[in-house]
Amino acid sequence: MxxxxxxxxxxxxxxxxxxxxxxxxxxxxxxxxxxxxxxxxxxxxxxxxxxxxxxxxxxxxxxxxxxxxxxxxxxxxxxxxxxxxxxxxxxxxxxxxxxxxxxxxxxxxxxxxxxxxxxxxxxxxxxxxxxxxxxxxxxxxxxxxxxxxxxxxxxxxxxxxxxxxxxxxxxxxxxxxxxxxxxxxxxxxxxxxxxxxxxxxxxxxxxxxxxxxxxxxxxxxxxxxxxxxxxxxxxxxxxxxxxxxxxxxxxxxxxxxxxxxxxxxxxxxxxxxxxxxxxxxxxxxxxxxxxxxxxxxxxxxxxxxxxxxxxxxxxxxxxxxxxxxxxxKSGAIACTECRYCTPCPAGVNIPRVFGLYNQAKTTGNTGHFRLVYDKMSPDEKASACVDCGACLKKCPQHIPIPEILKKIASEMEAPQKKIAVHPVPDYESFV
Ligand code: SF4
Ligand code: SF4
Missing domain, CATH: 3.20.20.100 (NADP-dependent oxidoreductase domain)
Structure with a gap:
């Protein structure tokens, strides 16, 4: 503002x-x-x-x-x-x-x-x-x-x-x-x-x-x-x-x-x-x-x-x-971790993935992200999303969940890839 x-x-x-x-x-x-x-x-x-x-x-x-x-x-x-x-x-x-x-x-x-x-x-x-x-x-x-x-x-x-x-x-x-x-x-x-x-x-x-x-x-x-x-x-x-x-x-x-x-x-x-x-x-x-x-x-x-x-x-x-x-400038996702999008039929733990990602973005601490994320089961991770769209209607923040999950999967699941800290597009571009 x-x-x-x-x-x-x-x-x-x-x-x-x-x-x-x-x-x-x-x-x-x-x-x-x-x-x-x-x-x-x-x-x-x-x-x-x-x-x-x-x-x-x-x-x-x-x-x-x-x-x-x-x-x-x-x-x-x-x-x-x-x-x-x-x-x-x-x-x-x-x-x-x-x-x-x-x-x-x-x-x-x-x-x-x-x-x-x-x-x-x-x-x-x-x-x-x-x-x-x-x-x-x-x-x-x-x-x-x-x-x-x-x-x-x-x-x-x-x-x-x-x-x-x-x-x-x-x-x-x-x-x-x-x-x-x-x-x-x-x-x-x-x-x-x-x-x-x-x-x-x-x-x-x-x-x-x-x-x-x-x-x-x-x-x-x-x-x-x-x-x-x-x-x-x-x-x-x-x-x-x-x-x-x-x-x-x-x-x-x-x-x-x-x-x-x-x-x-x-x-x-x-x-x-x-x-x-x-x-x-x-x-x-x-x-x-x-x-x-x-x-x-x-x-x-x-x-x-x-x-x-x-x-x-x-x-x-x-x-x-x-x-x-x-x-x-931090690049955090607009997720409030309300869990309304759960359960995901494929098993993705959407609030957890977004919460960890936001923590990494706002603190710059990618080490903590990897420590927790790597221990999650493969079904819970961003890459498990099958793009069925079931979560989209449930999210009160209108977050394009599958799209963001894809971005997180490519950014965070590639071995040893460093998180890019960059300004995230304006929220309006997500809705
Ligand atoms: S689009 Fe992806 S995250 Fe959303 S419900 Fe379907 S599989 Fe789960
Ligand atoms: S419904 Fe939207 S805001 Fe709530 S936890 Fe899921 S992604 Fe986050």
Missing amino acids: NRREFLKHALTVAAFAPMTSLVAKEGLDGDKSSEGKGRQITRRRYKNTALTVPLLGFGMMRLPRLSPDKPDIDYATTEKQIAMAMEVGLNYFDTAYFYHDGLSEKCAGDLLSRYPRDRYYLVSKMPVRALKKEADVERIWNEQLARCKTEYFDFYLVHNLNRERWADTGKFHVYEFLKRKQKEGKIRKLGFSFHDEPEVLKVIAEAHPWDFGQIQLNYLDWTIYRSREQYEILTKLGIPVIVMEPLRGGALATLNPEATAVFKKADPAVSTASWALRYAASLPNVLCVLSGMTLTEHLEDNIRTFTDFQPLTDAERKTIEAALAAYR
Whole structure:
């Protein structure tokens, strides 16, 4: 983002009256959800109601695992993280039907049900891509209630909408079903999450009186993924925004050395992740920023960022602009490691291959890449792709997966070939 875009952005943001307002102290929450003592993270008020939401949400998509390649969750660590979160009023827990192959909802049920139900917000989503017929909507809903050990959801979303899934949402009367559940008191706030072009978002957002919308937003995607237009559409319609992927699957927490140096020069005491989280949370119509905090250190760092939250200053925005310019030179792929493209019928471990490749690109450490990559089974490697195209429709980032895998195979699987460090083509050329 160049300086002109930044200034334009600041003016645009100022033009919108905020749907949400900062509530920095405890005791203002009509939901009794921040009764802990000591430091509390900043909350935002939902429109002009007594409902307040922590500005940082606990994403349950990337929970600590028992083994890196299996979905099984490390309950002992997660339990400690939840306790730490609850202590500081971080009580918005975002799970979904598919996270950790279904184990995330179960984990939310097992671990959160130990707390009084009015002390936390439980959030899940209707997986439209799993629906084959209308009866599946009720079957999955009931399954989710049972997994989550709850009788209601505080926030509930139609999951991962795009043009095709929006058509299925209509075909299977998903909205009508969920609206009935809301009237029965089983859903407090009804929204949707979204991955597609702003033009599609506008159609969806205007179709119903949604309580909130969840979009991918971070300083890298503000222009290349058109997050800015998405944010503005929701804001104009008076729909509060929940942010997902503020760190772009962790990529904005581990930038290349050049970009990291820009941040460290500006403030050696704060993490690279903190800059990205503050970027998203500084937007006035953002109700909550979700972060999947696999390591306890991530959680601790994020709690620091969101305690007495400070929006970005103009000088800090310029620092992000400079770091972004340095990051663009690294050549990383736009993969967020969300795993939506899995399983690949040929067995390629797409998120793992892309994750390792990005690590090599951003750190310049090809040795680590070879160490791990060479131990992967031949089926999991980039060269195992048979170009069937099955993954293409599933990737919310619109990454041309087989094309990139071919490039990685030729670049990384040739014996002792050094990784070429060069600027990757602009993201738009990938979509
Ligand atoms: S195109 Fe390649 S990576 Fe994608 S699903 Fe087919 S074989 Fe797997
Ligand atoms: S390639 Fe796309 S779908 Fe697969 S993990 Fe990366 S971002 Fe997610």
